[in-house]
Amino acid sequence: MSRLGSMGARLYRGEVGYDFVGKRMIWYGVSILITITAIVGLAVQGLNMGIEFKGGVVITTPRTSVSVDDARHAVEEASGHPAIVQGLGDGELRIQISDVDTAEANKIKTELADDLKVDENQLNADLVGPSWGEQIANKAWTGLGIFMVLVVVYLAIAFEWRMAVAALIALIHDLTITVGIYALVGFEVTPGTVIGLLTILGYSLYDTVVVFDGLKEASKDITKQTRWTYSEIANRSLNSTLVRSINTTVVALLPVAGLLFIGGGFLGAGMLNDISLSLFVGLAAGAYSSIFIATPLVADLKERDPRMKALKKRVLAKRAQDAEKGPSDGGPTEGPDGYEPQDTEDGDTAPAGAVVGQRRQPTRGRGKRR
Known part of the structure; x- marks a missing residue:
């Protein structure tokens, strides 16, 4: 078993x-x-909105x-006007110019044909109106609102309202960080960016829901015990679920990092940056929020x-009572946090305060000889 796999098994069993x-x-x-x-x-830089x-x-x-x-x-x-020029391969170019109307576009097309030494009829010019982008933005906001409500x-319904509130706060946290990094980096915001932002919503909730599901099972009849x-x-x-969350996040980040750093950086395919940056930041922020925000x-x-x-009062009272008895008086050998030290597979004893998993596992080979 690999070192990471062994660590994951020990985390799952509560040994560390x-x-x-x-x-x-x-x-x-x-x-x-x-x-x-x-x-x-x-607020300071704003978003670099695309054409x-x-x-x-x-x-x-x-x-x-x-x-x-x-x-x-x-x-x-x-x-x-500032222009964005991208190479499309085979010597072709894609040129974006913002804030121009039809008359200006025709003039630019004529002058550009002379500068590039190509036939004007071979230049394909598509005029994009701002109303189209406004419709996309409105639909994206509508979709985002409906998604969050659902x-x-x-x-x-599946868990409880406290988990729903925590997941919503973590989701807003992830979106805010992603949009803020877009503003700081200055990447262009295009429909691909919107698609990336909507895509990360599901990824952001994945690890959170996995932890919540385990927490729901572990907290059944919690008030009937006085140990935790x-x-x-x-x-x-x-x-x-820590190692599982790390593994799934790393596997998801690797291809996205390839798109962002290799495709968009080294190969110069700027159009890949639109969606890859939002996915990369969103996936990383989602993994962080599921561990450090949602569950706490x-x-x-x-x-x-x-x-x-x-329950907390009963647990603390029970631990104080056990601490007064001590091991010599028959009290349990628990640590300061109420966790019983456990033997690991390697024969070591995990620190009492670090144990967060199951109770002591049955030891093999200790049965009575027949």
Whole structure:
């Protein structure tokens, strides 16, 4: 078994673990700082809206020997507007010019044909009106609103309203960070970006729902025991799915990173940046929020329930009573957090406070000899 696989098995059995929920104030502070940075970047720099949203003309040229930089200079001199020029392969060019009308587009097309030394009739010019982009934006906002309402309703029915609220906050957190990074990086926002943002919504919720499902099972009849509080059980569920969340996120990020850094960076296919950046940032933010935001928020909300408050008092009282007895008086050998040290597969003993999984597993080979 690989080292990561062995670690995942030990996390699942509760032999090792990390107190994510107990240190939630640290994660909240980090998330607030990142979110504020994203909002400030969005407010100061704004989004670099593509031609589909601002309106303009898209000109496709036939095969030409003119370089991308020379074509950009020629277009900007002819139009007086910033231009985006991309190579399409076989010497063809795709030129985007924003904020121009039909008359300006025809003039630019004529001058560009002379500069590129091509026939004007071979230049394909498509005029894009800003109303089309506005319709896309409105439909995207409508789809986003409907999606969030359905998510909240479904999670409230399948789990409970506290989990629905926590998932919604984590989702807004992921979208805010993704949009803020778009503003800071300056990538162009196109319909591909909108598609990427809508796509990450499902990925953002995937790991969160997996943890919530395990937490729902682990917290059944929780008030009938006095060993763990709700936060501790939430932390156990989170640790048991930690390696799975990391594996699925890394596998999903690898092809997206190929699109972003290789396709968009080295190969210069700028159109890949539109969707790949939103997917890359959204997937990473979704994995982060499922571990450090959603589950700790559920624990915070749940601990305010009178039943969970009463449970916590009973658990702490039980631990204080056991601590007074001590091992010599027949009390359990539990750590300061109420967790019993467990033997690992390697024969080591995990720290008492780090154990967040199941109770001591049955030891093989200790049965009576026949």
